Amino acid sequence: MDPVNLEVVGWPSTLAMGTITDNSSAITADLAAADVDSIFKYAGDGTGNRGALIEPVVVRQTIEQSRSVETLRGKSVNPVLVIYTANASNGGVASEDISNYTNLVMHYRNLIRQAATMQSYKDANHVSPGSIILNPDLFGEWQKNRDSSFATAFGTAENWTPILVRQALKEAISADADYVISNNLGATSSLSSLYDLAGIKSEIDAALDDNILGWVQSQNLVLSTFSPDVTFSWVLNLWNPGSANWVHDSYSGMQAVWNEASKSVSEFVESIGAYTANSYRPDFIAFDKYERDGFSPTGRANYAFGSREWDNYLTYVRQITDSVDTPAMLWQIPGGHLPSNDEEIGSYDIENNASSAATYFMGDKSIGASVLNIRSEVLTIPLNPVVYNGSSSVADLLQTESNYDWGASRLRHAAYSNVFAILWGGGSTTAVVPIATNGAGDNGWLSNKIQRYQNAGQVPLYHIQSDSNTQALTSIAALNNDLNSVENVMNNSVFLYETPSNAMVPSSIYKWADFLDALNPMHNTGIAGVKFWLTDPDANEVTNVQYAKVAIAAFLAQSMKETIKFDACDENNWSINTGDPVNYPLSSSCGQLQQVYGDYGMNANGSDNPYSCPRNPKMEITAKTHASWYGAPGPLFTAPDAVLQEKGLLVNGSVGRWSYSGPDCSSSTAEFNAQAPAYLRDECAIYDGQKAGGFVWDGSAGKSLEGCGWWGRGVIQTTGRLNFGKLNHFLGRSHVDPDNINQTVEGTFVEAAPSNPLFADLDLCSNPELICSTQEHKEIKWVAGLFFWMNEVQGYNVDSGPYANWNYYDELKAYVDGGMTGNKFIDDVSGIVNRGCPDATCPVSGAVDGIGDRRANFFKVLEALGLNPQ
DSSP states (O other): OOOOOOOOTTSOSBOEEEEEOOOOGGGHHHHHHTTOSEEEEEOTTSSOOTTOOOOOHHHHHHHHHHHHHHHHHTSOOEEEEEEOSSOOTTSSOOHHHHTSHHHHHHHHHHHHHHHHHHHTTOBTTBSSOOEEEEOTTHHHHHHHTTTTHHHHHHEETTEEOOOOHHHHHHHHHHHTTTOEEEOTTSOEEEHHHHSOHHHHHHHHHHHOOSSHHHHHHHHHHHHHHHOTTSEEEEEEETTTTSOSGGGGSOOSSHHHHIIIIIHHHHHHHHHHTTTOSSTTOOSEEEEEOOSSOTTSTTGGGTOOOOHHHHHHHHHHHHHHHHHHTOOEEEEEEOOOOOOBTTSOOTTOOHHHHOOSHHHHHHOOTTTTTOGGGBOHHHHTOBOOTTTTTTOOBHHHHHTSSTTOOTTSOOHHHHHHTTEEEEEEOBTTBOOSSOOTTSOSOSTTHHHHHHHHHHHSOOOBOSOOOOGGGSSOSOSOHHHHHHHHHTHHHIIIIISEEEOTTSOEEEOSSOOHHHHHHHHHHHHHTOBTTBOOOOOOTTSOHHHHHHHHHHHHHHHHHHHHHHTGGGTOSBOOOOOSSSSSSSSSBGGGGGOSTTOOGGGTTOOTTSOOOTTSOOOOTTOOEEOSOOOOSTTOOOOOEEOOHHHHHHTTOOBTTBOOEEEEEEEEOTTOOOOOOTTSOGGGSOTTOSSTTOOEEEEEOSSTTOSOOTTOOOOOBTTTTBOHHHHHHHHHHHHSSOOSOGGGTTSEETTEEOOOOOSSOTTTTOOTTTOTTHHHHOSTTTTHHHHHHHHHIIIIITTOOOSSSTTTTOOHHHHHHHHHHTTSOSSHHHHHHHHHHHHSSSSSEETTTEEOTTHHHHHHHHHHHHHHTTOOOO
């Protein structure tokens, strides 16, 4: 499954930062200095103005302040209005706002006025004039009380209580037909002159039902109709499942969080129809943790968070938004932080405003992995051990996850959890910039962190398309035409894999069009100044065509041998007679041939390369591809020990093996479930088309699978935390510490990531399986190999020894200029790929595996491209 698309109109392509405002002009300059992307304000009286008709003054003030901040900042600032049309924030299910006809009409009129006013601020520089958040706490109260007060007020799916939705909305439209809207330039127009009100009324009759589901849809319809360029959302709460206390528990893995919390919320959202796939569908979901700072007297009753709570919460956010396929905003997040011993407190009110939120997301290296670096006034704050599973103080709570590093920012993890924006603060909660009602602030701690984030360390959410994305592969038309014309030949005669019956058939995974889609940006744009080489500016066109085709053929020769021949994207379990305690151990996920993939890139002192992906013991990943012969091992997978232990699958902390001899699956009726992790799939349905074999959970592998998600993937099998880390930093959503950029760390100079990475929507450190699973970016399985080629083959360079003078470009050109004769060139590049040196036999690692196949592949591709090697 591809990640949720985090592109929301009007918001930046990086994880956005916002804060509450009170629209005071006194804080406009401070908001600009804080470099926030958004400001938000409760509209009207902040509670829905029940029974009152309002003018959208707050809407205009908030938008105008955002434009003022924008002018000072020099970058766009998105205004967000929080609007109630049904207020359940003080408890109850807001039946007075919905079932009372007079109130219902009044709320519709107010919503139309506010929506149309926001829409009037659209201009050439603001294609989306702002965003709206609808009805905080309403869905939380509804779900919590769905079998009690909600059912009493609104009925059940079998028998919804009638509500005069259509009549009330049409009456509201008629009543405000002459209402005058003033746009951002001061021009005035009536509602009836701006909108086809008769057409809207007809649409209401056709689209809405007179019940609570129709009421929900009516809110979506009003906003989509009267403010079509304003993005909007509903709100989900931490306590939607019935209580907030689920977040304090320790869970074995993601499935346990889903079962406990996320599943019921996802089902509720679907049942109420708020995100039904139609033209009125909202643009995002706002998640409300709880406004008050977590360690304040009010907040700590139930809402004090350590790292475990935040991790659980982000899992909850991700699972719900994955289910609904909609991006998330973390809204009204308390902006308090954990003050360190080194910090000057000044006016920061620790007793009332301390929280872990800002420290968790932004990171504080002065605390790092030791909570003893946090001021004792915070650590000694008492907590109720009944609520917090035995933690009786903040110190206890912060240590429930041992050795957690508070110095590391978790903003990338938020983006991985489908979050596109974090809006900080509330009326009584620490914000980025203090307002009149939420205290004296935090001495600029959060503001300074956000400024630093905006200047260095922004988290990209998606790639911004540019002209370079559509340019021709090369400036040589004949070469481009040649490459485009061979698609059928390459797909059906060259990219072949061997079936269990020894037939050669076209690959289902590797396609020529995807290869060209990968080659184009790698050749034209490249990564960190390195491009896939095709042509020499000093050569003539005819010669350059040959150079390019030889470069392509050399790369494909290796790809055909490494993966295409097996129709594999993921590494297969091939560990038989490899020195493991048993054949086909399930620990092959961790490394085969006695390797430890997670240790790739570590130096002699045990330190990580600065590009390496961080270790992640919470990984839960199952490979997409696998071998398919009779009894072939199932896909590689990884899971936390706690998950497998909970299922009774570990013996003495170790996993078992794959048995290829049984059971026989010829008569099995079990159905393959691709969404389930491998270890939960039914016998004989561990993979599609399974003929025999199965898991044996006897502990015989002698190893755990925890954190073992770094097996080979892609056309030249990118493997290990370092290699995935390089891909992620230069192509995806970088994980590299911004403080290390342009520094030499552990002997490695750390380059900056691209400002607009090609696969910004993919976090390959959080989920390396995206290389094989993405359908949006099928070319990335090729890109991973091209990236390796550009750095390791094209970039091969040693200072001494027998290969000190070997140069890829010189060797390739010599091969072409010499009439394309012999095997030396292809043997040399095969040696680099397979054994680490440019030779058919390397001094330490030995002879190249399958050198004859690699030669044959090379010549086959050259011939398919119209060349005649000798």
